Amino acid sequence: MKRSEAVTFATSGLDRAAYRRKDATWIIEALAAGAAVLPVWRGKPMVSGSAEMTGSVRLALRPYGHPVLAMASEEPVLLGVDDDGAPIFTADVSDWVPAETDEDQVKAFLDQSVQRHPAESDAETGFAELRAIMTRLSPRDAEIAATARAILTWHSTHGFCARCGAKSTVTEAGWQRDCAACGGRHFPRTDPVVIMLITHGDEVLVGRSPFWPEGMYSLLAGFVEPGETVEAAVRREVLEEAGIVVGRVDYLSSQPWPYPASLMLGCKGVALSQDITVDPEELEDARWISRDEMLVVHAGQHPQIAPARKGAIAHFLIENWLSDQLD
Numbered sequence: 001m002k003r004s005e006a007v008t009f010a011t012s013g014l015d016r017a018a019y020r021r022k023d024a025t026w027i028i029e030a031l032a033a034g035a036a037v038l039p040v041w042r043g044k045p046m047v048s049g050s051a052e053m054t055g056s057v058r059l060a061l062r063p064y065g066h067p068v069l070a071m072a073s074e075e076p077v078l079l080g081v082d083d084d085g086a087p088i089f090t091a092d093v094s095d096w097v098p099a100e101t102d103e104d105q106v107k108a109f110l111d112q113s114v115q116r117h118p119a120e121s122d123a124e125t126g127f128a129e130l131r132a133i134m135t136r137l138s139p140r141d142a143e144i145a146a147t148a149r150a151i152l153t154w155h156s157t158h159g160f161c162a163r164c165g166a167k168s169t170v171t172e173a174g175w176q177r178d179c180a181a182c183g184g185r186h187f188p189r190t191d192p193v194v195i196m197l198i199t200h201g202d203e204v205l206v207g208r209s210p211f212w213p214e215g216m217y218s219l220l221a222g223f224v225e226p227g228e229t230v231e232a233a234v235r236r237e238v239l240e241e242a243g244i245v246v247g248r249v250d251y252l253s254s255q256p257w258p259y260p261a262s263l264m265l266g267c268k269g270v271a272l273s274q275d276i277t278v279d280p281e282e283l284e285d286a287r288w289i290s291r292d293e294m295l296v297v298h299a300g301q302h303p304q305i306a307p308a309r310k311g312a313i314a315h316f317l318i319e320n321w322l323s324d325q326l327d
């Protein structure tokens with residue numbers, strides 16, 4: 001797929017500087033010199049934009065030692081070096097407790113709340129849900145934010161050795177955790193998920209989860225299981241969820257999706273059958289939608305069906321299908 005890397009969170013070519021991860025002296029000197037750190041609170045990067053975070057948004061990086069980083073739980077993680085050679089780190093400041101937090105908002109399907117740190121005098125800076133702002137960040141900022149969210153979420157849930165249960169320590173500038181008790185070494189996990197544009201003639205298969213916003217339909221998706229190829233996972237998921245038999249499968253595009261650690265593998269597949277049998281454990285509904293009807297859905301003008309979220313790979317694949325640009 002020629003446009004495959006135009007998807008949100010695609011690489012912007014950030015140099016991840018893996019060669020610096022063992023260089024403790026370089027890291028200490030970079031931090032001592034006030035290297036840029038992206039503060040992240042409960043998975044939400046600190047950003048600057050307008051007070052309501054509408055319009056364009058940029059990451060609010062702060063120098064190491066800045067008061068907003070005072071509550072960082074562990075040493076910053078090295079994300080890479082920018083095009084000018086400046087290092088970029090990220091740190092988890094989830095231990096900070098805002099004066100007021102609307103927990104229902106923070107845990108909502110799409111958290112629209114913004115938490116403002118008292119060390120930030122600028123009223124237009126705060127912690128914002130990445131999904132709400134992802135399409136309004138520059139490609140470089142989106143890559144940094146997605147990487148930061150994924151790696152920090154991994155650290156927050158992998159503080160103890162999976163082999164022996166002892167507390168593990170951060171090594172490799174944040175890209176590994178080691179266990180002193182048993183010698184175990186643990187690496188950040190990435191979970192492959194297939195998401196597939198299944199067509200039958202001029203129709204595309206969509207479904208909806210009961211947990212999604214009302215009316216929202218998207219492409220079917222599911223985790224790749226151990227011992228399975230991407231193609232087999234596509235066929236199994238579509239058969240399990242919708243009862244549709246899929247023949248040929250082709251890879252199209254991938255998208256890092258840090259919720260919490262997925263790598264979405266966008267594929268297309270040709271349906272060999274048409275009668276839908278929904279698995280109620282997985283889906284509330286599934287249906288075929290014609291190209292003409294999908295044009296209306298995608299434009300947000302359908303009376304019953306809401307489109308896939310802008311910025312998500314499903315939206316990207318459907319858009320490219322509608323414009324005949326899957327090749």
Ligand SMILES: [Zn+2]
Nearest residue numbers: 161164179182
């Ligand atoms: Zn251990």
